Amino acid sequence: MELSRIIEKANLGIPEDRILYGEPMGKYTSFKIGGPAECLIKIKSTEELKKVLELASKNNIPITVIGNGSNVLVLDEGISGITLMIKIEGVSFQTLDDEKFIVKVGAGEKIAKVGRMFLNNSFTGFEEISGIPGSMGGAVRMNAGAHGREMKDIVKKVTCMDYDGNEKIFSNQDMKFEYRRSILKEEKYIVTEVEIELEKGNSEEIKAKMDEYAKFRKEKQPLEYPSAGSTFKRGEDFITAKLIDEAGLKGYSVGDAQVSDKHAGFVINKGNATAKDVLELVNKVKEEVYKKFQKKIELEVEIIGK
Numbered sequence: 001m002e003l004s005r006i007i008e009k010a011n012l013g014i015p016e017d018r019i020l021y022g023e024p025m026g027k028y029t030s031f032k033i034g035g036p037a038e039c040l041i042k043i044k045s046t047e048e049l050k051k052v053l054e055l056a057s058k059n060n061i062p063i064t065v066i067g068n069g070s071n072v073l074v075l076d077e078g079i080s081g082i083t084l085m086i087k088i089e090g091v092s093f094q095t096l097d098d099e100k101f102i103v104k105v106g107a108g109e110k111i112a113k114v115g116r117m118f119l120n121n122s123f124t125g126f127e128e129i130s131g132i133p134g135s136m137g138g139a140v141r142m143n144a145g146a147h148g149r150e151m152k153d154i155v156k157k158v159t160c161m162d163y164d165g166n167e168k169i170f171s172n173q174d175m176k177f178e179y180r181r182s183i184l185k186e187e188k189y190i191v192t193e194v195e196i197e198l199e200k201g202n203s204e205e206i207k208a209k210m211d212e213y214a215k216f217r218k219e220k221q222p223l224e225y226p227s228a229g230s231t232f233k234r235g236e237d238f239i240t241a242k243l244i245d246e247a248g249l250k251g252y253s254v255g256d257a258q259v260s261d262k263h264a265g266f267v268i269n270k271g272n273a274t275a276k277d278v279l280e281l282v283n284k285v286k287e288e289v290y291k292k293f294q295k296k297i298e299l300e301v302e303i304i305g306k
Helices: 003-010 046-059 111-122 136-141 203-220 240-246 275-293
Strands: 018-024 036-043 063-066 072-074 079-086 091-095 102-107 153-161 167-171 188-200 257-259 266-271 302-303
Touching: 003 018, 003 036, 003 046, 003 079, 036 046, 046 079, 046 153, 046 188, 072 275, 079 188, 111 136, 111 203, 136 188, 167 188, 240 275, 257 275, 266 275
Parallel strands: 036 079, 063 079, 072 302
Antiparallel strands: 018 036, 091 102, 102 188, 153 167, 153 188, 257 266
16 A cells, blocks of 8 residues: 555544655755655654554554754655654753752754753753754764763663654663764664753853854854764774865865865765765765775764665
């Protein structure tokens, strides 16, 4: 049976305007690149998520999950099956003592919005992370970080759902956080809520820090062009962007995909780049860096699609 018929017959209780067929994924990724999703469903609650996962499991429909689309490259051929965009929101606070707070945040909440909320409540410990594009769920899954702080430093618990619709709670230790990875990179779980611990701080100092990090990003990163953020992982004993620069690849292009001449660690979309352009460019960068320095560099960006 056709996918649209299976979904319509299931009566999921999700409004029609959140179930889209043949939707171009370039509309939903920070790279502005990506072919059509066979079916894109925007999920706003754990109940909706459970229903869709149970339907997919019963009918052997492949599932792809994206958050805010900020650290992904969707292939030009698009995505088969159901693509879930997690939009589960909500923020609640619990006081531990006069100085410490537990904050529960929906996986679909955008990091920038959460950062502003913490500033307004004078909660410190999130300033370094607050400028990262993306959602809380995606940030936890890849242990996102900046300026010496990562999600692992503040996460207490992560509530997830497996692909059969069962809930599971991971402690910080269970998450097995490493540089730009967690257990969720290997195990099939979808983040629904993140619990973090923060401290009471001085709002002026928090704002000063956030402004400083925002200024750094604006000066050092090519924010004026679509990208998926930092394209390559940092090496264990080298700075990847430095090697790319020293290999003479700053500004190198394939089609409209270009190694940024502002920051060599970023591949940008100059206008009409395709995923094919990006992958060709990335492979060229990997080859040249290995040829010149005998160093293997790895993608930080996740590739999604057929």
